Amino acid sequence: MIKKILIVNRGEIAVRIIKACRELSITSAAVYSEADKDSLHVRLADEAYFIGASPSSESYLNVPKVIDLAKKINASAIHPGYGFLSENAGFIKAVEDAGIIFIGPKSESVSLMGDKTSARQLMARSNVPIVPGTTSPITSIEEGKKTASEIGYPILLKASAGGGGKGMRKVSSESEFEASLSAAQNEAQKAFSNSAVYIEKYIENPKHIEVQIIADHHGNYAHLFERDCSIQRRHQKVIEEAPSTFVDDELRTKLTTAAINAAKACGYYNAGTIEFLVDKHKNYYFLEMNTRLQVEHPVTELITGLDLVKEQIGIAEGRTLSFRQEDIFIHGHALECRIYAEDVDNNFVPSTGHIKLHRRPDGIGIRVDTGIDPFSNVSMFYDPLLTKVITWGRTRDEAIERMKRALGEYKIAGVLTNIAACRWVLKQEQFKDGSFDINFVEDIFMPLIPDKWKSEQAQDYEEVVSILGVLLKAKMSEPNPEANNIQKANKWTGQIYE
Ligand code: MV4
Secondary structure, rough: EEEEEEEEOOHHHHHHHHHHHHHHHEEEEEEEEEOOOOHHHHHHOOOEEEEOOOHHHHHHHHHHHHHHHHOOOOEEEEEOOOOOOOOOHHHHHHHHHHHOOOOOHHHHHHHHHHHHHHHHHHHHHHOOEOOEEEEOOOOOOOHHHHHHHOOOOOOEEEEEEEEEEEEEEEEEOOOHHHHHHHHHHHHHHHHHHHOOOEEEEEOOOOEEEEEEEEOOOOEEEEEEEEEEEEEOOOEEEEEEOOOOOOOOOOHHHHHHHHHHHHHHHHOOOEEEEEEEEEEEOOOOEEEEEEOOOOOOHHHHHHHOOHHHHHHHHHOOOOOOOOOHHHHOOOOOOEEEEEEEEEEEOOEEEEEOOEEEEOOOOOOOOEEEEEEOOOOOOEEEOOOOEEEEEEEEEEOOOHHHHHHHHHHHHOOOOOOOOOOHHHHHHHOOOOHOOOOOOHHHHHHHHHOOOOOOOOOHHHHHHHHHHHHHEEEEEEHOOOOOOOOOOOOOEEOOOOOOOO
């Protein structure tokens, strides 16, 4: 039985994990850096430990400190959340060697899937369609050119040690091949200390569709259907939904079967995601596997009714999955909007500052997973994700209308956010009819900046200003505690008390 979990993360995902711990009567222990000493996750956790200076490398990524702390406080397990150390095979080994349970997969699954060519080889052997291309790194220009012309241009050069879009290069014809290859190898060497590059056919205007899987230590594997994550900007997802409008029953069966095959092939346990590209002919190709809990897991929770974090903890304790595949159905539709602290009109630069106002949406069909509250400081040290709004509806239209309402209710002051931009996306024809693909933000939204979508922002701005005005007035009418008059009035009701 796990008694105490050390959560090696921050922000909304740390808060999400604390909530699961509380429901399971497990002690939650948070870690925090200098910049996070007043953060929400620190105040909500049962215990909180300072772990180092603000840069992640000195705090949330500091393996020896994390392991020492876990031992010192008698943590039975570590939950890594997403990002940071969650897919670091060396860290997972260190956790296991210290006799602590890692709430996630075994390190071998992580290293195997982290190497893109070895993952492609394994998938090709395991009935999981991969994008046409090579399953080992390119060893010579001539061999590379030959393969590329067999596959047909355009092709993509990808770093073997890459992932998440880093170190990709599109090559449109043979004349560009040689220069592109050496550029790609140089980039790969710089970014991953590994110059290996392989070839994939370039898939035009695909959708990004991923399948959530989950497995226990007893050989039980289940899938929890798909999520469509095509609305993204520069590999940062912005809006996700489940199920996908593009996936019919036939394609769903193919994708989920392939996903289970992929998980079994690497002896996977705990929660994971198999990413696919799906082209307009509904051809689907394995892209990569994410060996962690993902940011967008709540949309799957809302359509299945499961608690993925509680499942993860149960699996780590050695229990079997709490459900059987045949008992899980898609119920309704869920959407997630990621709210980032960023200046949309200024090339999406991160926006920092103190949160002065945080009014969350609520009501039927709305879930908010937040990492901030009115006292939070948003620094430049970490990912700018502030909070996520997830809506559920019986139909996609209902989920969309609820999301528009939720985004309208959400008021954040102190930093700039992409709330209005999210609402703009929800109103576009391509979003409503499901015809969007991974190029939506780049092709449809970006050309409208800076002016065309301003009306969407104006309304939010006016409201925030008026709320701040009311708060300021209330604050100014508060009696001065230094004054001789010791009578204090409740600032909201005017009631007099001592
Ligand atoms: C591709 C592709 C087209 N063809 N591979 C980007 C992230 C990384 N996981 C792989 N990515 C892509 N790989 C082939 N063969 C297009 C992308 C891609 C993308 C994929 C998913 C979601 C958003 C994307 C945005 C740009 C490019």
